[in-house]
Amino acid sequence: MRRGLEFKKKARIIIVDDNYEHLSGIKELIEIESDFDVVATATSASVAISLIKKYRPEIVLMDINMPEKDGLTAIAEIEKLDLGVRIIALTGYDDPDLIFRAMKIGAKGYILKTMASAQLIYAIDEVAAGKIYLPAALSSRFFEYFQKSFKEETQDLSDEENLLNYLTQREEEVLDLLTQGITYKGVAQKLFISETTVKTHVNNIFQKLQVNDRTQAVLYALNNGFLNRRKVKIAI
Amino acid sequence: MRRGLEFKKKARIIIVDDNYEHLSGIKELIEIESDFDVVATATSASVAISLIKKYRPEIVLMDINMPEKDGLTAIAEIEKLDLGVRIIALTGYDDPDLIFRAMKIGAKGYILKTMASAQLIYAIDEVAAGKIYLPAALSSRFFEYFQKSFKEETQDLSDEENLLNYLTQREEEVLDLLTQGITYKGVAQKLFISETTVKTHVNNIFQKLQVNDRTQAVLYALNNGFLNRRKVKIAI
DNA sequence: GAAGATTTAGACCAGATGGTTTAGAAAAGT
DNA sequence: ACTTTTCTAAACCATCTGGTCTAAATCTTC
Numbered sequence: 001m002r003r004g005l006e007f008k009k010k011a012r013i014i015i016v017d018d019n020y021e022h023l024s025g026i027k028e029l030i031e032i033e034s035d036f037d038v039v040a041t042a043t044s045a046s047v048a049i050s051l052i053k054k055y056r057p058e059i060v061l062m063d064i065n066m067p068e069k070d071g072l073t074a075i076a077e078i079e080k081l082d083l084g085v086r087i088i089a090l091t092g093y094d095d096p097d098l099i100f101r102a103m104k105i106g107a108k109g110y111i112l113k114t115m116a117s118a119q120l121i122y123a124i125d126e127v128a129a130g131k132i133y134l135p136a137a138l139s140s141r142f143f144e145y146f147q148k149s150f151k152e153e154t155q156d157l158s159d160e161e162n163l164l165n166y167l168t169q170r171e172e173e174v175l176d177l178l179t180q181g182i183t184y185k186g187v188a189q190k191l192f193i194s195e196t197t198v199k200t201h202v203n204n205i206f207q208k209l210q211v212n213d214r215t216q217a218v219l220y221a222l223n224n225g226f227l228n229r230r231k232v233k234i235a236i
Numbered sequence: 237m238r239r240g241l242e243f244k245k246k247a248r249i250i251i252v253d254d255n256y257e258h259l260s261g262i263k264e265l266i267e268i269e270s271d272f273d274v275v276a277t278a279t280s281a282s283v284a285i286s287l288i289k290k291y292r293p294e295i296v297l298m299d300i301n302m303p304e305k306d307g308l309t310a311i312a313e314i315e316k317l318d319l320g321v322r323i324i325a326l327t328g329y330d331d332p333d334l335i336f337r338a339m340k341i342g343a344k345g346y347i348l349k350t351m352a353s354a355q356l357i358y359a360i361d362e363v364a365a366g367k368i369y370l371p372a373a374l375s376s377r378f379f380e381y382f383q384k385s386f387k388e389e390t391q392d393l394s395d396e397e398n399l400l401n402y403l404t405q406r407e408e409e410v411l412d413l414l415t416q417g418i419t420y421k422g423v424a425q426k427l428f429i430s431e432t433t434v435k436t437h438v439n440n441i442f443q444k445l446q447v448n449d450r451t452q453a454v455l456y457a458l459n460n461g462f463l464n465r466r467k468v469k470i471a472i
Numbered sequence: 473g474a475a476g477a478t479t480t481a482g483a484c485c486a487g488a489t490g491g492t493t494t495a496g497a498a499a500a501g502t
Numbered sequence: 503a504c505t506t507t508t509c510t511a512a513a514c515c516a517t518c519t520g521g522t523c524t525a526a527a528t529c530t531t532c
Contacts, residue, residue, distance in 0.1 A: 076261075077388075097404055102378065103382065103383070104383075104386050105386070106383055106386075106387065131376050132375075132376050132379040132380065132383075134375070134379070138372070139368075139375060140367050140368050143339065143368040144368065144372070146339065146340075147339070147340075148339070150340050150342075151342065178451070180455070181449065181451040181452035181455050183449070185348075191340070210326070211417070213417065213419070215414070215417040215450055215451055215454055216417035216452055218451055218454065218455070219415070219416070219417050219454070222458065
Protein backbone atom coordinates (compact mmCIF):
# COMPACT_ATOMS: atom_id res chain seq x y z
CA MET A 1 0.00 0.00 0.00
CA ARG A 2 1.41 3.34 -1.02
CA ARG A 3 -0.21 6.46 0.24
CA GLY A 4 2.23 9.16 -0.49
CA LEU A 5 4.33 8.49 2.55
CA GLU A 6 7.26 7.02 0.71
CA PHE A 7 9.28 10.06 1.71
CA LYS A 8 9.32 9.19 5.37
CA LYS A 9 9.68 6.21 7.62
CA LYS A 10 6.66 4.19 8.59
CA ALA A 11 4.90 6.04 11.36
CA ARG A 12 4.53 4.04 14.56
CA ILE A 13 1.06 3.75 16.02
CA ILE A 14 -0.40 2.68 19.32
CA ILE A 15 -4.07 1.80 19.46
CA VAL A 16 -6.11 2.13 22.64
CA ASP A 17 -9.57 0.65 22.98
CA ASP A 18 -11.17 -1.18 25.88
CA ASN A 19 -13.12 -3.33 23.45
CA TYR A 20 -10.71 -6.04 22.42
CA GLU A 21 -12.71 -7.07 19.37
CA HIS A 22 -12.68 -3.59 18.03
CA LEU A 23 -9.05 -3.11 18.89
CA SER A 24 -8.04 -6.16 16.88
CA GLY A 25 -10.20 -5.05 14.01
CA ILE A 26 -8.52 -1.68 13.76
CA LYS A 27 -5.09 -3.19 14.19
CA GLU A 28 -5.64 -5.58 11.31
CA LEU A 29 -7.13 -2.88 9.16
CA ILE A 30 -4.14 -0.64 9.64
CA GLU A 31 -1.64 -3.41 9.11
CA ILE A 32 -3.28 -4.55 5.92
CA GLU A 33 -4.50 -1.31 4.43
CA SER A 34 -1.76 1.08 5.33
CA ASP A 35 1.94 1.60 5.63
CA PHE A 36 1.84 2.28 9.34
CA ASP A 37 3.41 0.20 12.00
CA VAL A 38 1.23 -0.79 14.94
CA VAL A 39 3.87 -1.10 17.64
CA ALA A 40 1.50 -1.74 20.53
CA THR A 41 -2.10 -1.85 21.65
CA ALA A 42 -3.75 -1.29 25.00
CA THR A 43 -7.17 -1.83 26.48
CA SER A 44 -6.85 0.78 29.20
CA ALA A 45 -5.66 4.35 29.36
CA SER A 46 -3.11 3.80 32.11
CA VAL A 47 -1.43 0.94 30.26
CA ALA A 48 -1.51 3.06 27.14
CA ILE A 49 0.39 5.85 28.83
CA SER A 50 3.18 3.49 29.90
CA LEU A 51 3.40 2.09 26.40
CA ILE A 52 3.54 5.55 24.90
CA LYS A 53 6.41 6.49 27.18
CA LYS A 54 8.20 3.34 26.15
CA TYR A 55 7.60 3.29 22.39
CA ARG A 56 7.27 6.99 21.63
CA PRO A 57 4.90 6.44 18.70
CA GLU A 58 4.09 9.19 16.22
CA ILE A 59 0.38 8.45 16.38
CA VAL A 60 -2.04 7.25 19.03
CA LEU A 61 -5.55 6.12 18.24
CA MET A 62 -7.51 6.63 21.42
CA ASP A 63 -11.01 5.42 22.11
CA ILE A 64 -12.45 8.01 24.45
CA ASN A 65 -15.30 5.92 25.79
CA MET A 66 -13.59 3.76 28.32
CA PRO A 67 -14.36 2.80 31.88
CA GLU A 68 -11.74 3.34 34.60
CA LYS A 69 -9.89 6.36 33.26
CA ASP A 70 -11.67 8.15 30.50
CA GLY A 71 -10.02 8.90 27.22
CA LEU A 72 -10.16 12.67 27.46
CA THR A 73 -8.23 12.70 30.71
CA ALA A 74 -5.77 10.29 29.12
CA ILE A 75 -5.30 12.60 26.15
CA ALA A 76 -4.70 15.53 28.47
CA GLU A 77 -2.09 13.56 30.37
CA ILE A 78 -0.32 12.42 27.24
CA GLU A 79 -0.28 15.95 25.87
CA LYS A 80 1.20 17.11 29.13
CA LEU A 81 4.12 14.74 28.63
CA ASP A 82 4.87 16.74 25.50
CA LEU A 83 6.36 13.84 23.57
CA GLY A 84 5.14 15.08 20.21
CA VAL A 85 2.66 12.23 20.01
CA ARG A 86 -0.25 13.07 17.74
CA ILE A 87 -3.47 11.72 19.11
CA ILE A 88 -6.57 10.81 17.16
CA ALA A 89 -9.73 10.48 19.20
CA LEU A 90 -12.00 7.63 18.32
CA THR A 91 -15.54 7.26 19.54
CA GLY A 92 -19.02 6.19 18.69
CA TYR A 93 -20.69 9.49 19.45
CA ASP A 94 -20.63 12.74 17.59
CA ASP A 95 -21.43 14.68 20.73
CA PRO A 96 -20.26 18.25 20.04
CA ASP A 97 -19.13 18.74 23.61
CA LEU A 98 -16.88 15.70 23.37
CA ILE A 99 -15.48 16.88 20.06
CA PHE A 100 -14.87 20.33 21.42
CA ARG A 101 -13.14 19.10 24.53
CA ALA A 102 -11.00 16.64 22.63
CA MET A 103 -9.80 19.27 20.21
CA LYS A 104 -9.29 21.72 23.03
CA ILE A 105 -6.90 19.51 24.88
CA GLY A 106 -4.93 18.82 21.74
CA ALA A 107 -6.34 15.89 19.76
CA LYS A 108 -5.14 16.14 16.19
CA GLY A 109 -8.08 14.26 14.78
CA TYR A 110 -11.47 12.92 15.74
CA ILE A 111 -13.27 10.16 13.96
CA LEU A 112 -16.35 8.07 14.53
CA LYS A 113 -16.25 4.32 14.75
CA THR A 114 -19.15 4.23 12.36
CA MET A 115 -17.12 5.84 9.63
CA ALA A 116 -15.75 3.86 6.74
CA SER A 117 -12.40 2.23 7.33
CA ALA A 118 -10.92 4.12 4.40
CA GLN A 119 -11.65 7.31 6.28
CA LEU A 120 -9.76 6.06 9.30
CA ILE A 121 -6.71 5.40 7.18
CA TYR A 122 -7.10 8.77 5.53
CA ALA A 123 -7.30 10.47 8.91
CA ILE A 124 -4.12 8.76 10.07
CA ASP A 125 -2.40 9.78 6.84
CA GLU A 126 -3.38 13.37 7.32
CA VAL A 127 -2.45 13.52 10.97
CA ALA A 128 0.84 11.73 10.33
CA ALA A 129 1.53 14.38 7.70
CA GLY A 130 1.24 17.04 10.38
CA LYS A 131 -2.29 18.14 9.65
CA ILE A 132 -5.36 18.19 11.82
CA TYR A 133 -8.16 16.01 10.57
CA LEU A 134 -11.81 16.53 11.37
CA PRO A 135 -14.47 15.17 9.01
CA ALA A 136 -16.76 17.86 7.62
CA ALA A 137 -19.75 16.65 9.62
CA LEU A 138 -17.85 16.83 12.90
CA SER A 139 -16.22 20.08 11.94
CA SER A 140 -19.68 21.61 11.59
CA ARG A 141 -20.68 20.34 14.98
CA PHE A 142 -17.51 21.66 16.46
CA PHE A 143 -18.01 25.13 15.08
CA GLU A 144 -21.61 25.34 16.16
CA TYR A 145 -20.63 24.42 19.66
CA PHE A 146 -17.63 26.70 19.56
CA GLN A 147 -19.70 29.68 18.53
CA LYS A 148 -22.45 28.90 20.98
CA SER A 149 -19.93 28.75 23.82
CA PHE A 150 -18.58 32.14 22.90
CA LYS A 151 -21.97 33.69 22.50
CA GLU A 152 -22.96 32.51 25.95
CA GLU A 153 -19.80 33.37 27.73
CA THR A 154 -18.77 36.62 26.20
CA GLN A 155 -20.22 39.93 26.98
CA ASP A 156 -23.70 39.02 28.03
CA LEU A 157 -24.06 42.67 28.83
CA SER A 158 -24.73 45.46 26.39
CA ASP A 159 -22.57 48.55 26.52
CA GLU A 160 -25.11 50.38 28.65
CA GLU A 161 -25.45 47.47 31.03
CA ASN A 162 -21.74 46.98 31.47
CA LEU A 163 -21.02 49.20 34.41
CA LEU A 164 -17.34 49.24 33.54
CA ASN A 165 -18.18 51.66 30.77
CA TYR A 166 -19.14 54.31 33.29
CA LEU A 167 -15.73 54.44 34.90
CA THR A 168 -13.49 57.40 34.22
CA GLN A 169 -10.03 56.88 32.87
CA ARG A 170 -8.40 57.34 36.24
CA GLU A 171 -10.84 54.96 37.85
CA GLU A 172 -9.99 52.38 35.22
CA GLU A 173 -6.33 52.77 36.04
CA VAL A 174 -7.01 52.26 39.72
CA LEU A 175 -9.22 49.25 39.05
CA ASP A 176 -6.56 47.86 36.77
CA LEU A 177 -4.12 47.93 39.65
CA LEU A 178 -6.68 46.43 42.01
CA THR A 179 -7.08 43.52 39.60
CA GLN A 180 -3.41 42.88 40.15
CA GLY A 181 -3.90 42.55 43.86
CA ILE A 182 -2.17 45.78 44.80
CA THR A 183 -2.95 47.63 48.04
CA TYR A 184 -4.03 51.24 48.36
CA LYS A 185 -0.52 52.19 49.31
CA GLY A 186 0.88 50.45 46.28
CA VAL A 187 -1.65 52.05 43.95
CA ALA A 188 -0.86 55.47 45.40
CA GLN A 189 2.83 54.97 44.72
CA LYS A 190 2.28 53.69 41.20
CA LEU A 191 0.02 56.56 40.24
CA PHE A 192 1.93 59.22 42.18
CA ILE A 193 -1.11 60.32 44.14
CA SER A 194 -1.96 60.20 47.82
CA GLU A 195 -3.47 57.19 49.47
CA THR A 196 -6.64 59.06 50.32
CA THR A 197 -7.13 59.93 46.67
CA VAL A 198 -6.90 56.28 45.85
CA LYS A 199 -9.55 55.63 48.47
CA THR A 200 -11.80 58.22 46.88
CA HIS A 201 -11.41 56.62 43.48
CA VAL A 202 -11.98 53.19 44.88
CA ASN A 203 -15.14 54.29 46.61
CA ASN A 204 -16.41 55.81 43.40
CA ILE A 205 -15.59 52.58 41.60
CA PHE A 206 -17.54 50.59 44.17
CA GLN A 207 -20.57 52.79 43.74
CA LYS A 208 -20.42 52.68 39.96
CA LEU A 209 -20.00 48.92 39.90
CA GLN A 210 -22.51 48.50 42.72
CA VAL A 211 -20.23 46.36 44.83
CA ASN A 212 -19.04 46.53 48.41
CA ASP A 213 -15.40 45.56 48.34
CA ARG A 214 -12.33 45.20 46.21
CA THR A 215 -12.70 41.50 45.64
CA GLN A 216 -16.14 41.96 44.17
CA ALA A 217 -14.90 44.84 42.07
CA VAL A 218 -12.06 42.71 40.72
CA LEU A 219 -14.45 39.88 39.98
CA TYR A 220 -16.84 42.21 38.22
CA ALA A 221 -13.98 43.57 36.14
CA LEU A 222 -12.72 40.11 35.27
CA ASN A 223 -16.13 38.79 34.37
CA ASN A 224 -17.13 41.71 32.25
CA GLY A 225 -14.29 42.08 29.89
CA PHE A 226 -11.99 44.45 31.71
CA LEU A 227 -8.84 42.58 30.81
CA ASN A 228 -10.09 41.85 27.34
CA ARG A 229 -9.26 45.33 26.25
CA ARG A 230 -5.61 44.55 26.55
CA LYS A 231 -5.16 40.92 25.84
CA VAL A 232 -6.94 38.10 24.13
CA LYS A 233 -7.27 35.49 26.76
CA ILE A 234 -8.73 32.04 26.60
CA ALA A 235 -9.33 30.16 29.80
CA ILE A 236 -10.72 26.69 29.97
CA MET B 237 -28.61 27.29 -12.30
CA ARG B 238 -29.88 24.66 -9.93
CA ARG B 239 -27.93 23.85 -6.83
CA GLY B 240 -30.25 21.86 -4.73
CA LEU B 241 -32.04 24.84 -3.32
CA GLU B 242 -35.26 24.37 -5.24
CA PHE B 243 -36.99 23.60 -1.97
CA LYS B 244 -36.63 27.10 -0.62
CA LYS B 245 -36.88 30.68 -1.73
CA LYS B 246 -33.89 32.41 -3.21
CA ALA B 247 -31.71 33.54 -0.36
CA ARG B 248 -31.07 37.28 -0.25
CA ILE B 249 -27.48 38.41 -0.10
CA ILE B 250 -25.70 41.64 0.68
CA ILE B 251 -22.11 42.02 -0.42
CA VAL B 252 -19.69 44.32 1.36
CA ASP B 253 -16.31 45.21 -0.09
CA ASP B 254 -14.48 48.51 -0.19
CA ASN B 255 -12.99 47.61 -3.54
CA TYR B 256 -15.69 48.43 -6.05
CA GLU B 257 -14.14 46.38 -8.83
CA HIS B 258 -14.11 43.31 -6.70
CA LEU B 259 -17.57 44.00 -5.38
CA SER B 260 -19.01 44.13 -8.91
CA GLY B 261 -17.15 41.01 -9.85
CA ILE B 262 -18.61 39.02 -7.00
CA LYS B 263 -22.07 40.43 -7.59
CA GLU B 264 -22.02 39.38 -11.22
CA LEU B 265 -20.63 36.00 -10.38
CA ILE B 266 -23.37 35.31 -7.90
CA GLU B 267 -26.12 36.59 -10.18
CA ILE B 268 -24.92 34.49 -13.08
CA GLU B 269 -23.68 31.39 -11.38
CA SER B 270 -26.14 30.94 -8.56
CA ASP B 271 -29.74 31.14 -7.54
CA PHE B 272 -29.14 33.78 -4.93
CA ASP B 273 -30.51 37.26 -4.98
CA VAL B 274 -28.06 40.10 -4.41
CA VAL B 275 -30.38 42.67 -2.85
CA ALA B 276 -27.73 45.26 -2.08
CA THR B 277 -24.04 46.01 -1.98
CA ALA B 278 -21.96 48.34 0.15
CA THR B 279 -18.42 49.64 0.12
CA SER B 280 -18.25 50.44 3.81
CA ALA B 281 -19.18 48.63 6.99
CA SER B 282 -21.40 51.38 8.37
CA VAL B 283 -23.47 51.58 5.20
CA ALA B 284 -23.64 47.79 5.21
CA ILE B 285 -25.15 47.74 8.67
CA SER B 286 -27.93 50.13 7.66
CA LEU B 287 -28.65 48.05 4.59
CA ILE B 288 -28.75 44.88 6.62
CA LYS B 289 -31.25 46.40 9.01
CA LYS B 290 -33.36 47.45 6.03
CA TYR B 291 -33.22 44.34 3.85
CA ARG B 292 -32.76 41.60 6.43
CA PRO B 293 -30.79 39.34 4.08
CA GLU B 294 -30.10 35.71 4.86
CA ILE B 295 -26.46 36.02 3.89
CA VAL B 296 -23.82 38.74 4.09
CA LEU B 297 -20.52 38.50 2.30
CA MET B 298 -18.16 40.70 4.23
CA ASP B 299 -14.69 41.72 3.19
CA ILE B 300 -12.80 42.09 6.43
CA ASN B 301 -9.93 44.17 5.10
CA MET B 302 -11.48 47.58 4.94
CA PRO B 303 -10.34 51.01 6.05
CA GLU B 304 -12.57 53.11 8.32
CA LYS B 305 -14.37 50.47 10.28
CA ASP B 306 -12.83 47.04 10.03
CA GLY B 307 -14.80 44.03 9.02
CA LEU B 308 -14.40 42.08 12.23
CA THR B 309 -15.92 44.86 14.29
CA ALA B 310 -18.70 45.09 11.75
CA ILE B 311 -19.37 41.36 12.04
CA ALA B 312 -19.49 41.65 15.81
CA GLU B 313 -21.98 44.49 15.58
CA ILE B 314 -24.18 42.67 13.13
CA GLU B 315 -24.15 39.56 15.28
CA LYS B 316 -25.13 41.68 18.23
CA LEU B 317 -28.25 42.77 16.37
CA ASP B 318 -29.24 39.13 16.35
CA LEU B 319 -31.15 39.28 13.08
CA GLY B 320 -30.28 35.74 12.07
CA VAL B 321 -28.04 37.02 9.30
CA ARG B 322 -25.38 34.49 8.38
CA ILE B 323 -22.10 36.19 7.63
CA ILE B 324 -19.32 34.88 5.43
CA ALA B 325 -15.97 36.55 5.90
CA LEU B 326 -14.01 37.29 2.79
CA THR B 327 -10.38 38.28 2.73
CA GLY B 328 -7.10 37.96 0.94
CA TYR B 329 -5.14 36.63 3.88
CA ASP B 330 -5.23 33.26 5.55
CA ASP B 331 -3.91 34.70 8.79
CA PRO B 332 -4.93 32.18 11.47
CA ASP B 333 -5.57 34.91 13.99
CA LEU B 334 -8.03 36.58 11.63
CA ILE B 335 -9.75 33.28 10.93
CA PHE B 336 -9.96 32.47 14.61
CA ARG B 337 -11.38 35.84 15.53
CA ALA B 338 -13.88 35.82 12.70
CA MET B 339 -15.20 32.40 13.68
CA LYS B 340 -15.19 33.37 17.32
CA ILE B 341 -17.49 36.32 16.81
CA GLY B 342 -19.87 34.25 14.76
CA ALA B 343 -18.90 34.20 11.07
CA LYS B 344 -20.49 31.17 9.45
CA GLY B 345 -17.89 30.89 6.76
CA TYR B 346 -14.50 32.22 5.77
CA ILE B 347 -13.12 32.20 2.29
CA LEU B 348 -10.13 33.65 0.52
CA LYS B 349 -10.43 35.95 -2.44
CA THR B 350 -7.85 33.84 -4.18
CA MET B 351 -10.07 30.80 -4.12
CA ALA B 352 -11.91 29.63 -7.20
CA SER B 353 -15.26 31.26 -7.80
CA ALA B 354 -16.98 27.89 -7.69
CA GLN B 355 -15.81 27.59 -4.12
CA LEU B 356 -17.42 30.90 -3.25
CA ILE B 357 -20.74 29.72 -4.62
CA TYR B 358 -20.33 26.44 -2.79
CA ALA B 359 -19.62 28.25 0.45
CA ILE B 360 -22.74 30.36 0.08
CA ASP B 361 -24.77 27.24 -0.66
CA GLU B 362 -23.50 25.55 2.46
CA VAL B 363 -23.97 28.53 4.71
CA ALA B 364 -27.42 29.22 3.30
CA ALA B 365 -28.26 25.61 4.11
CA GLY B 366 -27.46 26.29 7.74
CA LYS B 367 -23.99 24.86 7.83
CA ILE B 368 -20.69 26.41 8.68
CA TYR B 369 -18.20 26.44 5.86
CA LEU B 370 -14.47 26.56 6.28
CA PRO B 371 -12.20 25.23 3.54
CA ALA B 372 -9.93 22.43 4.69
CA ALA B 373 -6.79 24.55 4.44
CA LEU B 374 -8.27 27.27 6.64
CA SER B 375 -9.79 24.75 8.97
CA SER B 376 -6.32 23.36 9.62
CA ARG B 377 -4.97 26.81 10.34
CA PHE B 378 -7.87 27.49 12.64
CA PHE B 379 -7.31 24.36 14.66
CA GLU B 380 -3.61 24.89 14.99
CA TYR B 381 -4.20 28.36 16.28
CA PHE B 382 -7.03 27.18 18.50
CA GLN B 383 -4.90 24.51 20.11
CA LYS B 384 -1.92 26.78 20.46
CA SER B 385 -4.05 29.36 22.26
CA PHE B 386 -5.27 26.79 24.70
CA LYS B 387 -1.87 25.33 25.31
CA GLU B 388 -0.45 28.75 26.10
CA GLU B 389 -3.22 29.92 28.30
CA THR B 390 -4.10 26.85 30.26
CA GLN B 391 -2.19 25.39 33.09
CA ASP B 392 1.33 26.58 32.55
CA LEU B 393 2.09 25.01 35.89
CA SER B 394 2.70 21.37 36.61
CA ASP B 395 0.77 19.68 39.37
CA GLU B 396 3.58 20.15 41.84
CA GLU B 397 3.99 23.79 40.94
CA ASN B 398 0.33 24.58 41.17
CA LEU B 399 -0.02 25.57 44.78
CA LEU B 400 -3.77 25.03 44.62
CA ASN B 401 -3.07 21.32 44.77
CA TYR B 402 -1.76 21.63 48.31
CA LEU B 403 -5.00 22.97 49.70
CA THR B 404 -7.16 20.72 51.82
CA GLN B 405 -10.75 20.13 50.88
CA ARG B 406 -12.05 22.59 53.42
CA GLU B 407 -9.59 25.19 52.33
CA GLU B 408 -10.78 24.76 48.77
CA GLU B 409 -14.33 25.33 49.89
CA VAL B 410 -13.32 28.51 51.65
CA LEU B 411 -11.30 29.72 48.69
CA ASP B 412 -14.21 28.93 46.45
CA LEU B 413 -16.38 31.27 48.47
CA LEU B 414 -13.65 33.90 48.50
CA THR B 415 -13.59 33.80 44.71
CA GLN B 416 -17.23 34.81 44.87
CA GLY B 417 -16.40 37.92 46.82
CA ILE B 418 -17.88 36.75 50.11
CA THR B 419 -16.73 38.12 53.49
CA TYR B 420 -15.49 36.08 56.41
CA LYS B 421 -18.87 36.43 58.04
CA GLY B 422 -20.63 35.21 54.92
CA VAL B 423 -18.28 32.26 54.55
CA ALA B 424 -18.82 31.33 58.19
CA GLN B 425 -22.57 31.29 57.68
CA LYS B 426 -22.41 29.29 54.48
CA LEU B 427 -20.13 26.64 55.96
CA PHE B 428 -21.78 26.63 59.40
CA ILE B 429 -18.52 27.33 61.18
CA SER B 430 -17.34 30.26 63.28
CA GLU B 431 -15.78 33.33 61.79
CA THR B 432 -12.49 32.70 63.53
CA THR B 433 -12.31 29.28 61.95
CA VAL B 434 -12.73 30.87 58.57
CA LYS B 435 -9.88 33.20 59.43
CA THR B 436 -7.70 30.26 60.31
CA HIS B 437 -8.44 28.59 57.01
CA VAL B 438 -7.88 31.78 55.11
CA ASN B 439 -4.53 32.32 56.76
CA ASN B 440 -3.51 28.80 55.87
CA ILE B 441 -4.61 29.40 52.32
CA PHE B 442 -2.51 32.55 52.13
CA GLN B 443 0.54 30.72 53.34
CA LYS B 444 0.05 27.82 50.97
CA LEU B 445 -0.52 30.09 48.01
CA GLN B 446 2.22 32.45 49.15
CA VAL B 447 0.06 35.54 48.94
CA ASN B 448 -0.77 38.32 51.36
CA ASP B 449 -4.44 39.05 50.88
CA ARG B 450 -7.70 37.71 49.58
CA THR B 451 -7.54 39.53 46.27
CA GLN B 452 -4.23 37.93 45.42
CA ALA B 453 -5.56 34.57 46.53
CA VAL B 454 -8.59 34.95 44.29
CA LEU B 455 -6.41 36.00 41.38
CA TYR B 456 -4.12 33.06 41.95
CA ALA B 457 -7.08 30.73 42.00
CA LEU B 458 -8.57 32.21 38.86
CA ASN B 459 -5.30 32.16 36.97
CA ASN B 460 -4.42 28.64 37.90
CA GLY B 461 -7.44 26.69 37.02
CA PHE B 462 -9.47 26.78 40.19
CA LEU B 463 -12.78 27.36 38.45
CA ASN B 464 -11.88 24.98 35.68
CA ARG B 465 -12.71 22.07 37.87
CA ARG B 466 -16.37 22.95 37.81
CA LYS B 467 -17.18 24.64 34.59
CA VAL B 468 -15.87 25.00 31.09
CA LYS B 469 -15.51 28.67 30.54
CA ILE B 470 -14.33 30.58 27.56
CA ALA B 471 -13.57 34.24 27.86
CA ILE B 472 -12.39 36.39 25.01
C1' DG C 473 -3.08 2.58 69.15
C1' DA C 474 0.22 6.24 68.13
C1' DA C 475 1.60 9.87 64.90
C1' DG C 476 0.26 13.12 61.76
C1' DA C 477 -3.02 15.91 59.28
C1' DT C 478 -7.34 18.32 59.25
C1' DT C 479 -10.91 20.99 61.13
C1' DT C 480 -12.53 23.54 64.56
C1' DA C 481 -12.10 27.86 67.57
C1' DG C 482 -10.51 31.34 70.72
C1' DA C 483 -7.57 35.75 72.09
C1' DC C 484 -5.00 39.73 70.85
C1' DC C 485 -3.42 43.30 67.98
C1' DA C 486 -1.90 46.22 64.07
C1' DG C 487 -3.03 47.81 60.03
C1' DA C 488 -5.95 47.86 55.88
C1' DT C 489 -10.32 48.70 54.11
C1' DG C 490 -14.72 50.92 53.37
C1' DG C 491 -18.40 54.80 54.26
C1' DT C 492 -19.19 59.52 54.48
C1' DT C 493 -18.53 64.24 54.07
C1' DT C 494 -16.24 68.20 52.47
C1' DA C 495 -13.55 70.81 49.19
C1' DG C 496 -10.12 72.89 46.04
C1' DA C 497 -7.82 72.61 41.40
C1' DA C 498 -7.84 71.21 36.76
C1' DA C 499 -10.01 69.79 32.60
C1' DA C 500 -13.77 69.32 29.49
C1' DG C 501 -17.92 70.64 27.51
C1' DT C 502 -21.50 74.15 26.22
C1' DA D 503 -17.53 82.73 30.64
C1' DC D 504 -20.08 79.28 32.95
C1' DT D 505 -21.18 74.60 34.20
C1' DT D 506 -20.07 70.00 34.74
C1' DT D 507 -17.00 66.40 35.28
C1' DT D 508 -12.84 64.64 36.84
C1' DC D 509 -9.01 64.37 39.83
C1' DT D 510 -7.07 65.53 43.84
C1' DA D 511 -6.98 65.31 49.15
C1' DA D 512 -8.21 65.44 54.03
C1' DA D 513 -10.69 64.04 58.49
C1' DC D 514 -13.22 60.73 61.09
C1' DC D 515 -14.78 56.30 62.31
C1' DA D 516 -16.44 51.56 62.22
C1' DT D 517 -15.42 47.41 60.55
C1' DC D 518 -12.86 44.02 58.08
C1' DT D 519 -8.71 41.83 57.34
C1' DG D 520 -4.41 39.59 58.24
C1' DG D 521 -0.56 37.80 61.57
C1' DT D 522 0.50 35.03 65.37
C1' DC D 523 -0.08 31.86 68.91
C1' DT D 524 -2.50 28.31 71.27
C1' DA D 525 -5.33 24.27 71.54
C1' DA D 526 -9.01 20.80 71.42
C1' DA D 527 -11.71 17.39 68.63
C1' DT D 528 -11.78 14.58 64.72
C1' DC D 529 -9.98 11.97 60.89
C1' DT D 530 -6.33 9.39 58.58
C1' DT D 531 -2.82 6.54 58.21
C1' DC D 532 0.62 3.42 59.36
